[in-house]
Amino acid sequence: MTDISSNISVSKRRSMLGLAIWLVLLLLLTVLLIGLGTWQVQRLHWKLDLIAKVDSRVHAPAVAAPGPAQWADINAENFEYKHVQASGTFLNDKETQVYASTELGPGYWVLTPLKQADGTIVIINRGFVPTEKRQQTTRTEGQIGGETTVTGLLRINEPKGTLMRSNVPAEERWYSRDVMAIADVRGLQNVAPYFIDADDTKNPGGLPVGGLTQIVFHNSHLVYAITWYGLAAMTLGLAVFLVYFERRRAKTAR
Numbered sequence: 001m002t003d004i005s006s007n008i009s010v011s012k013r014r015s016m017l018g019l020a021i022w023l024v025l026l027l028l029l030t031v032l033l034i035g036l037g038t039w040q041v042q043r044l045h046w047k048l049d050l051i052a053k054v055d056s057r058v059h060a061p062a063v064a065a066p067g068p069a070q071w072a073d074i075n076a077e078n079f080e081y082k083h084v085q086a087s088g089t090f091l092n093d094k095e096t097q098v099y100a101s102t103e104l105g106p107g108y109w110v111l112t113p114l115k116q117a118d119g120t121i122v123i124i125n126r127g128f129v130p131t132e133k134r135q136q137t138t139r140t141e142g143q144i145g146g147e148t149t150v151t152g153l154l155r156i157n158e159p160k161g162t163l164m165r166s167n168v169p170a171e172e173r174w175y176s177r178d179v180m181a182i183a184d185v186r187g188l189q190n191v192a193p194y195f196i197d198a199d200d201t202k203n204p205g206g207l208p209v210g211g212l213t214q215i216v217f218h219n220s221h222l223v224y225a226i227t228w229y230g231l232a233a234m235t236l237g238l239a240v241f242l243v244y245f246e247r248r249r250a251k252t253a254r
Contacts, residue, residue: 019246026239030232037228044221050077051217057082058215062151065122071193074156081215082154084196086124088116092143094186097134098174102212108134110208111177111195113188114150121188123179123195124150127208141205152198153213 058081065086066074073079090112097108107130113121126142133139158176161167165175169185183191200211 016246019242022242023239026235026242030235030239033228033232033235037225037232040221040225040228044219044225047217047219047221051219054081054215054217058153059083065154065192065196066194067118068120068190074193076156079154079194080156081213083151084154085149085151086114086116086122086196087147087149088114088122089147090114090124090144091121091188092136092145094188095136096172096174096182096186097129098177100128102128104128104209104212105130107131109177111179111182113183113186113191114148120190120192121183122192123177123182124152125155125177125195125197125210126150126203127198127210128212129208133207139205139207142203142207144204150196150198151201152196152210155195155197155213157193157195 060083062083062085065084066079091114092112094113096111098111100107100109107128110126110129112124112126114124115121129139136143155177157179159178159180161175161178167174167176167178167181169181174182177195179191179195180193183189197213198208198210200209203210
């Protein structure tokens, strides 16, 4: 009889120990999931604030493009999509075409250096041309000569290429607007670490077509937050169920 009671006591202690371990793990997981949900809420507020800032930049009056004194401070959060203006002379012989897929179909972005009065250079994304108009000789009317002014949106450099394809400068295969690499290949100096997407001001001959900047922010943080909080509720519910089940089993065993 004593042995039976002893075995029951040991079994009960083991059961309680197992329950305690499960509860600790579930509570830790619940805390982790709540933390992830809270982080997503914070990201949501950050994203909404960023969208509001970008919207105000896009619709603000154009200001002078940042000069060398500001280049070190250029970053996406503070400068991306800023409405800017730059004046100078296009170096049409240094043009670069970057593969593009737009609402007008596949083709190329035309990136042309603009040399300013102080000798610095800003690369201008003049806009889109279809594949059959990639070569300059097919759109000579659009090769603007002399002093000109470009208004558009400041964009941050896109180094190396895309996720699927890397730039191959030696073969003139460009898949991202990597202005620093383009400057190196074209032998340009004093080049701004950003480029400007030209607005929809019509170019002679109709090409390139500007004003095609896509301002899109993926904002799924609310969905993620709800998901994490939902999972937290499920794990907490499971912990409560285990306690309830163990207490009911203990009563039945008496």
